[in-house]
């Protein structure tokens with residue numbers, strides 16, 4: 525009988541956030557790599573929701589989701605697109621729930637949590653998940669959300685509202701994201717895509733206007749708040765000398781800010797293609813074509829944010845629910861891409877083709 529003598533390769537992951545813990549949770553599937561997490565004691569980040577569409581690489585997250593919706597809407601002043609997908613429902617999971625589950629699995633698999641990096645010469649893979657640097661002037665997704673409780677019958681729990689453009693468009697592309705967890709509880713977020721953050725009152729006024737004027741709720745209570753800023757673009761790494769994972773490994777989709785699904789895709793790829801004696805293959809989970817198209821798209825949104833309601837409703841109208849979920853999860857083939865391109869306003873995108881998001885901001 526031959527015995528595999530290849531020694532287990534040490535893999536040290538800096539940071540115990542989404543990427544670090546999601547990889548550590550899968551340590552049992554990596555018998556030839558010994559994962560450790562570099563997690564100095566610090567404050568636990570506030571809880572928030574991660575949204576994603578159910579995909580084959582997301583079974584564990586889908587089953588831990590708080591809610592799944594097989595229907596969602598994209599709404600503007602003159603369009604209201606309803607999508608349906610039983611195969612790829614939209615899911616919402618709490619950050620704390622996912623990270624606690626991952627930590628439990630990691631500890632059960634004997635993954636050590638170290639306060640600092642110990643260099644284990646001669647062969648050691650270091651994966652850095654510390655946040656990437658964000659250059660000045662970059663396009664950002666910035667948002668404030670309130671989880672509200674209102675009388676029974678206030679929300680339609682069958683349908684998530686991914687974008688509702690019936691809100692103030694004076695400061696850039698702005699939409700309301702509304703996830704109804706039940707008929708009396710919903711997360712309502714005011715979200716902008718623009719290079720400038722706004723005073724918190726702007727987002728809060730947009731949420732309260734939406735609740736009173738669009739949802740028509742005379743009374744409600746705010747039970748939880750969340751906020752965030754996600755850089756939109758192709759980012760450099762926290763330390764150019766170290767390989768990245770998660771947001772620092774290029775997982776944020778530049779055109780949408782979605783990252784959770786892509787982090788899990790990046791990790792699934794590394795686990796599936798791991799080879800004994802070699803570093804884990806952790807790569808950017810987007811194709812060069814997608815990144816190029818996203819630079820064009822961001823250039824259009826930067827110059828013509830007024831077109832955003834038209835662009836997103838046209839894209840949604842051109843696709844079925846399944847196609848929309850697949851497109852936003854980075855799995856679109858030529859047919860879906862063609863439908864999206866044909867639905868876009870041609871002149872602004874032609875201009876974006878020749879003047880995409882500048883290289884200095886995009887790399």
Ligand SMILES: Cc1cc2nc3c(=O)[nH]c(=O)nc-3n(C[C@H](O)[C@H](O)[C@H](O)COP(=O)(O)OP(=O)(O)OC[C@H]3O[C@@H](n4cnc5c(N)ncnc54)[C@H](O)[C@@H]3O)c2cc1C
Pocket residue numbers: 538539540541542543544562563564566572573574575576653654655750751752753754769770771772781782783784785787
């Ligand atoms: C409020 C919010 C809502 C979001 N919502 C969504 C969503 O709905 N859908 C979606 O797809 N994406 C969403 N994102 C984007 C993305 O999914 C998250 O940013 C995700 O957490 C990125 O995972 P990560 O592991 O790369 O970074 P993080 O989860 O931020 O982990 C980085 C870790 O590095 C640690 N660290 C920092 N410095 C050091 C150091 N010196 N040494 C050791 N550790 C260090 C931090 O403490 C942290 O634990 C959201 C982001 C935010 C902020």
